[in-house]
Amino acid sequence: MRIILLGAPGAGKGTVAELLTKRYGIPQISTGDMLRSAVNAGTELGRAAGGFMTRGELVPDDLILGIMEERLREKDCAKGFILDGFPRTLGQASSLGKMLGAMGISLDAIVNLEVPDEVLITRLASRRTCTNPECQAIYNVITWPSAREGICDRCGAPTAQRDDETEEAVKRRLATYGEKTAPLIDYYKNDPAFISVPSLKPEPAMDAIAALVSR
Numbered sequence: 001m002r003i004i005l006l007g008a009p010g011a012g013k014g015t016v017a018e019l020l021t022k023r024y025g026i027p028q029i030s031t032g033d034m035l036r037s038a039v040n041a042g043t044e045l046g047r048a049a050g051g052f053m054t055r056g057e058l059v060p061d062d063l064i065l066g067i068m069e070e071r072l073r074e075k076d077c078a079k080g081f082i083l084d085g086f087p088r089t090l091g092q093a094s095s096l097g098k099m100l101g102a103m104g105i106s107l108d109a110i111v112n113l114e115v116p117d118e119v120l121i122t123r124l125a126s127r128r129t130c131t132n133p134e135c136q137a138i139y140n141v142i143t144w145p146s147a148r149e150g151i152c153d154r155c156g157a158p159t160a161q162r163d164d165e166t167e168e169a170v171k172r173r174l175a176t177y178g179e180k181t182a183p184l185i186d187y188y189k190n191d192p193a194f195i196s197v198p199s200l201k202p203e204p205a206m207d208a209i210a211a212l213v214s215r
């Protein structure tokens with residue numbers, strides 16, 4: 001089963017992806033997580049990508065396409081995958097189409113999560129993330145705080161606000177989303193696997209995906 005999750009930063013792609021991983025046993029592929037791990041590990045990719053990420057800009061397509069091509073060919077993707085945060089530009093979407101075509105596979109669900117901008121800004125600016133690169137658990141100081149303030153429940157490492165989740169950076173990321181990523185909705189809208197769902201909570205998206213994949 002192959003699923004793409006589309007939606008603005010903070011729309012809940014990560015949350016829906018985690019639920020899908022549990023339900024269908026297929027891996028979540030988050031380009032954001034892969035890039036953050038590369039930045040933390042200080043790899044060449046991380047050094048090239050870090051500045052774009054902190055500024056709330058997209059990392060250039062050629063860097064992303066290189067890592068995705070490799071990732072999709074890994075063994076755990078054989079039964080399917082959930083793409084969370086990729087594609088994010090028309091160029092990435094068209095390259096993904098070619099990659100999947102060459103691999104002889106097609107998409108089962110392309111799901112756009114709809115959340116109003118004001119909700120996205122509040123959600124992201126109140127988010128805290130575990131600083132342990134192996135963990136990266138996510139909390140929210142308003143709706144989902146850790147039991148001890150500033151300490152991850154899962155691994156005990158400190159939690160912190162990501163550089164790209166300050167209010168200023170969030171506004172820039174939303175502008176980037178509007179300019180570069182929102183056009184993907186038009187790109188996919190005539191595909192029979194496409195659906196757009198109001199997503200203040202994850203359940204409507206989960207139900208829509210269940211209906212699409214059982215066609």
Ligand code: AMP
Nearest residue numbers: 031032052053057058059064085086088
């Ligand atoms: P995310 O956690 O998915 O919001 O990603 C965090 C940051 O990583 C984004 O603001 C971008 O700078 C970068 N990034 C993640 N995925 C992509 C992508 N598919 N294309 C370009 N940049 C990306």
